[in-house]
Amino acid sequence: MRATNGIALKEWAVVCRELGEGRQILLLRKGGIREPVKGFSIERDEFFLFPTYVHQNGDELSAGARAALPDVERAMPPGGLLRLELYASVAAVTEVTDLNALRRLDGQHALAWSAVERRFHYRRPGLHIIAVRAHRLPQPLVVPNLARYDGCRSWVPLESEYPTTECHAVLTESEFRQRLAQLEEALEQSLPSH
Numbered sequence: 001m002r003a004t005n006g007i008a009l010k011e012w013a014v015v016c017r018e019l020g021e022g023r024q025i026l027l028l029r030k031g032g033i034r035e036p037v038k039g040f041s042i043e044r045d046e047f048f049l050f051p052t053y054v055h056q057n058g059d060e061l062s063a064g065a066r067a068a069l070p071d072v073e074r075a076m077p078p079g080g081l082l083r084l085e086l087y088a089s090v091a092a093v094t095e096v097t098d099l100n101a102l103r104r105l106d107g108q109h110a111l112a113w114s115a116v117e118r119r120f121h122y123r124r125p126g127l128h129i130i131a132v133r134a135h136r137l138p139q140p141l142v143v144p145n146l147a148r149y150d151g152c153r154s155w156v157p158l159e160s161e162y163p164t165t166e167c168h169a170v171l172t173e174s175e176f177r178q179r180l181a182q183l184e185e186a187l188e189q190s191l192p193s194h
Helices: 013-020 063-074 099-103 113-121 173-187
Strands: 004-012 026-029 046-052 081-096 127-144 155-163
Touching: 004 013, 004 081, 013 046, 013 063, 013 081, 013 127, 046 155, 081 173, 099 113, 113 127, 127 155, 127 173
Parallel strands: 004 046
Antiparallel strands: 004 155, 026 127, 046 081, 081 127
């Protein structure tokens, strides 16, 4: 793991919570409006998780994530501030172009099926599946949420490099490997290491 990092990946705050509590290890990504037509790509293999509150929609969440949404929104930092609590490292990534394979991932992520389908069909069929190992920072980093961080883009270069050395993994190595194996079994394929 890098000692410091200055890159963050935007993700719904409720999804960050699911990762931070060990309920999921995967992200389903298509790409933001401001990203190239080719869509999302893995630009870094380690990054802070940048919790976003814009566009979170209970109708697009699984029942468990939907129930957590009010607590997540109450925990939102005051305007102008960003709270970074999680750091992630990419274990594997693949693009899935079979909608039925995504159906088999139900229960392994926070999205409702209608949201998965919508994202799958946006621009061109397919979704990136990113298996990430989440690490909790010893203390949340509360930093200014700069105007240049706004917008529908996935990757955000932060104002500074922040330390990651005292992060601790949310799941043990064996728990994470077990979850990764379940993901591969559901997809019926081995995931390429990243």
